[in-house]
Amino acid sequence: MTNPLYDAYAVLHRVYGGGAYLKQALSETPIEPSARARTAKLCYGVLENDRYLDFCIRSFAPKSPKLPVRILLKVALYMLLFLDKPRYMVADNAVSLVKKMGKGGAAGFVNAFLRAFDAEKLRLPAGEEGLALRCSWPDFAVRRVCAQYGGEAEEILRPRPARTFVRFADAAAEQKHRAAERGERTPFPLVWAFSSFRREEGYDRGEYTFQSVGSVAICAAVDPCAQLLDACAAPGGKSVLLAAKCGRVTACELHPHRARLIESYCARMGVGNVDVVCRDSSLFEPAYEGKFDAVLVDAPCSGSGVAGENPDIKLFRKEEDIAALAAVQRRLLANCARYVRPGGSLYYSTCSFFGEENDGAVAAFLEGNGGFAPAPLDSPLGCRPARFGLQFLPHLSMGAGFYVAKLTRK
Secondary structure, eight states, rough: OOTTTTHHHHHHHHHHHHOOHHHHHHHHHHOOOHHHHHHHHHHHHHHHHHHHHHHHHHHSSSSOHHHHHHHHHHHHHHHHHHHHHHHHHHHHHHHHHHHHOGGGGHOOOHHHHHHHGGGGGOOSHHHHHHHHHHHHHHHHOOOHHHHHGGOOOOOOOOOOOOOOOESSHHHHHHHHHHHHHSEEESSSTEEEEOOOOOOOHHHTTTTTTOOOHHHHHHHHOOOEEEEEEEEOTTTOOOHHHHHTTTEEEEEESSSHHHHHHHHHHHHHTOOSEEEEEOOOTTSSGGGGGGOOEEEEEOOOOOGGGGGTTTTTHHHHHHHHHHHOOOOOHHHHHHHGGEEEEEEEEEEEEESSSGGGHHHHHHHHHHOOOTTEEOOOOOOSSSSOOSSEEEEOOEEETTTTEEEEEEEEEO
């Protein structure tokens, strides 16, 4: 039997040691199919709790171990603390693996550490420092969330069990895959949440697709129209869903390989009214001026609201990234506003709960664009009104954090 720590260690070494994103590392690491679900659970769990696990190691290790041993200890601690695995099993497998890694000199330390570790003896700091460790977020993110949301900060930041959201093509596919027996209904038709959902041939036949509840909620906020521009469209989920209620969708994507993803997504789901264009939506295109009834700018952002699906965000995101992303967001809004016909709508969305990227971006846009005015929005998914749009938060919105605003051209 394969050592249960091995595959998780191999994947996480690519993340911690090589800077790979978790989904990329999982896809590029050879893993036996029978072990893939277990490995993904371990890797997601370790990254979701990275800072807390680091604190555990610092609290019981006389000095910081080198990266390979530190990764191994994080996997082992996650199994002990969050999966309730027997200590002897975890310690024996960790020692066996460290020897196979050619680091037999560390075997004694690993064994002693795992047998001595006692979570009851941990003493977390108070205040924001303790919150950052408990929820494993960077200090800057905790400061921002505490300042913006006060006593809700821990509910917003705490790790949550991962869920998979599936959107079925029609009621027949929904029934065929026994959604009502296996999943939790969302407020949106044909969209369900599952604790696990294994992809099979129905995906390739277009019977269903994987689409986050945030992505679906943003599409639900867009009114039907004849001509819609999806300015930042990859991987294509929003374009495909919006094509069902818009006459024609123009899907823009900067990178050719991601533009091809949109084309293949449309082909798989049998959608023929999406035109995929490879171009930079922050640069003006004269042919688009005043052409569209609606423009959706789902802007590049910090991704803070989808850290549950992409826990490496908490590992790699830096405070200076927020200001750089805000500049991109404002350029996109200012340029794409020129493509909205008089009386048309400009929609702005992010998968972030940081105000600077949301209401802050809309406020900056409106200061320089008096021809637009905020328009009311509502949603069947739990959320709260922000100054200009709707703010969705993980503890209100089925685990997702995102934002959407609607601006009407006068």
